[in-house]
Amino acid sequence: MNKLKKNIVFSLLGHDRDMRINTATQLGRIISIFKHPEFPVWAFHVIYPSSSPEIDMKDLVNNVLVGISKISPETRVESHVVDFETPWDFKEVYARLYGICEKFKFNLETYDYYFHITLGTHVQQICIYLLSESRRFPGKLLQTYGLSPHRKNEHPGYVILDFHNLPISIKEYSTPEKPDNTTILKSGFVSVNTAYNNIIENLREVTENSREPILLLGETGTGKSVVARKIHEVKNNIFRLSGNFVEINCATVSKDLAIATLFGYKKGDYSGASHEQIGLLQQADEGMLFLDEIGELTLEVQAMLLNAIETKRFKVFGIHEEITIDFQLVCGTNRNLMREVHGGRFRDDLLSRINFWNFTLPPLRHRLDDLPNLVNFFIDEWSRENNNRVISFENDARKMWLAFATAPEALWIRNLRELNHSVKRMCYYSRSNNDMITRAIVDKEIRELQRAWSTGLAKKRGGLIPPVLIPHLHKADTLALEEVMRICRHGGSLSDAGRILFSVSSNPNAKNYSDLARKFLDHCTRKVPGCRFTFKHGKGLILRHDASLPNVE
Numbered sequence: 001m002n003k004l005k006k007n008i009v010f011s012l013l014g015h016d017r018d019m020r021i022n023t024a025t026q027l028g029r030i031i032s033i034f035k036h037p038e039f040p041v042w043a044f045h046v047i048y049p050s051s052s053p054e055i056d057m058k059d060l061v062n063n064v065l066v067g068i069s070k071i072s073p074e075t076r077v078e079s080h081v082v083d084f085e086t087p088w089d090f091k092e093v094y095a096r097l098y099g100i101c102e103k104f105k106f107n108l109e110t111y112d113y114y115f116h117i118t119l120g121t122h123v124q125q126i127c128i129y130l131l132s133e134s135r136r137f138p139g140k141l142l143q144t145y146g147l148s149p150h151r152k153n154e155h156p157g158y159v160i161l162d163f164h165n166l167p168i169s170i171k172e173y174s175t176p177e178k179p180d181n182t183t184i185l186k187s188g189f190v191s192v193n194t195a196y197n198n199i200i201e202n203l204r205e206v207t208e209n210s211r212e213p214i215l216l217l218g219e220t221g222t223g224k225s226v227v228a229r230k231i232h233e234v235k236n237n238i239f240r241l242s243g244n245f246v247e248i249n250c251a252t253v254s255k256d257l258a259i260a261t262l263f264g265y266k267k268g269d270y271s272g273a274s275h276e277q278i279g280l281l282q283q284a285d286e287g288m289l290f291l292d293e294i295g296e297l298t299l300e301v302q303a304m305l306l307n308a309i310e311t312k313r314f315k316v317f318g319i320h321e322e323i324t325i326d327f328q329l330v331c332g333t334n335r336n337l338m339r340e341v342h343g344g345r346f347r348d349d350l351l352s353r354i355n356f357w358n359f360t361l362p363p364l365r366h367r368l369d370d371l372p373n374l375v376n377f378f379i380d381e382w383s384r385e386n387n388n389r390v391i392s393f394e395n396d397a398r399k400m401w402l403a404f405a406t407a408p409e410a411l412w413i414r415n416l417r418e419l420n421h422s423v424k425r426m427c428y429y430s431r432s433n434n435d436m437i438t439r440a441i442v443d444k445e446i447r448e449l450q451r452a453w454s455t456g457l458a459k460k461r462g463g464l465i466p467p468v469l470i471p472h473l474h475k476a477d478t479l480a481l482e483e484v485m486r487i488c489r490h491g492g493s494l495s496d497a498g499r500i501l502f503s504v505s506s507n508p509n510a511k512n513y514s515d516l517a518r519k520f521l522d523h524c525t526r527k528v529p530g531c532r533f534t535f536k537h538g539k540g541l542i543l544r545h546d547a548s549l550p551n552v553e
Helices: 023-034 057-071 090-103 122-133 181-185 194-209 224-237 255-263 299-311 337-342 348-354 368-385 395-405 415-430 439-461 475-489 494-502 513-525
Strands: 006-012 041-048 076-081 111-116 140-145 157-161 214-217 245-249 288-292 313-315 322-324 328-333 357-360 531-536 540-545
Touching (some): 023 057, 041 057, 057 076, 122 140, 181 224, 194 224, 214 224, 224 328, 299 348, 395 439, 494 513, 513 531
Parallel strands (some): 006 041, 041 076, 214 328
Antiparallel strands (some): 313 322
């Protein structure tokens, strides 16, 4: 107990349905709090229902106030009327007590807080304990007791329980178990998405049992670099690797710099080389090398890399001795490397070498069922980065944001990375609002995302609409065609696109939406001779040109 701080006590009153404590007993246990000079109570917050079928609440509350004023007139008393429909229902009780804690402005520099746990139903007592343990209630538990032949005490007493500073005799010491490898690969995230869980489970088997190259596929922001780091962590834990995790984003370096970065250089090799530099391949020896966006490497660098991977040795320019290497290779890309091979931009032999195992990380739009848990995950991550600051959503605000985030209009172009940034922006906004994410904050973030998606969409996609059509389209047609092409490119069918554009809620199954979508596409190409859209699964809409085709007016 810090004598420099003032004590504030919270207590339930009148909730006794599964304990059958009568009015006199409740009054006595409340009043006993104030009979200890060494524990002065500066403020007392009493939580009670507006009415009770078993107790005259008005009379009980009045007696408590009178009793406190007689024993401790300096104590400030604040009352809170909270009606529990079912005081033994965990969900309701926890939510209501949680709400009290969230609304209260705690000042830990000036006050010490206590929650009187002697009164209340068993469920309420358990919920108070959980709120204290999780620091939602940032204080200690207070238990009072009266005269008892079992205790052989001469005076009423009390016990203060600080969950975060318990002696070993109360809180049994135990060594925390290490997370399993599947949990590590998920970064501790609990997913409910079946497809994602299956991918990670298969990746775990490969990580534990194989040293062959792994190729991680997926769009930008799906977490390839994070998973690569976790692969190294798992292999390191099971003593399959002893070296470091070394990574490079191949899109960030030019051809000459890529060669120098990967293979190293000696002093004077090129302008600016003022010292000898060990290459990443050598740095990764006995460890793991992650080549992110490997599809960005030039053909010359690809050839040098292939030779080093196959022979497990290479030479630094100007040095005669060969350097021997042995590492776990993991590569990542958001490109279709087979298409790059067909286009002459990627070596087929290198693809064959790095594609022993491959895993495609799903985009966020394919795992929207994980979105609620992902929000909590990123809030917790932000909290750890900001001195364990506790951030909460208003109930309506959370529903509002999740409804927007899972709607068809939510693009999530940059996937998990964009979601992470969105959640953390709201966390920063909440700091000016008692660490609470409100509807106003959610509304601001929704407008921010909509603006980013509308202004950056064309640049991000490289322009989905073929340039030949743009001069012939009205703005309304442009927006609709952009949406149809997005839906088809991201796994949707023409029927899906037509349903989103033309459905009427009162009669959703009345039309042939595929036919409506085709007619709309014909409408968009009618002024360009010979142009027609065709749909291919996995590729979306492709504009074909055949001069022999007539215009459709």
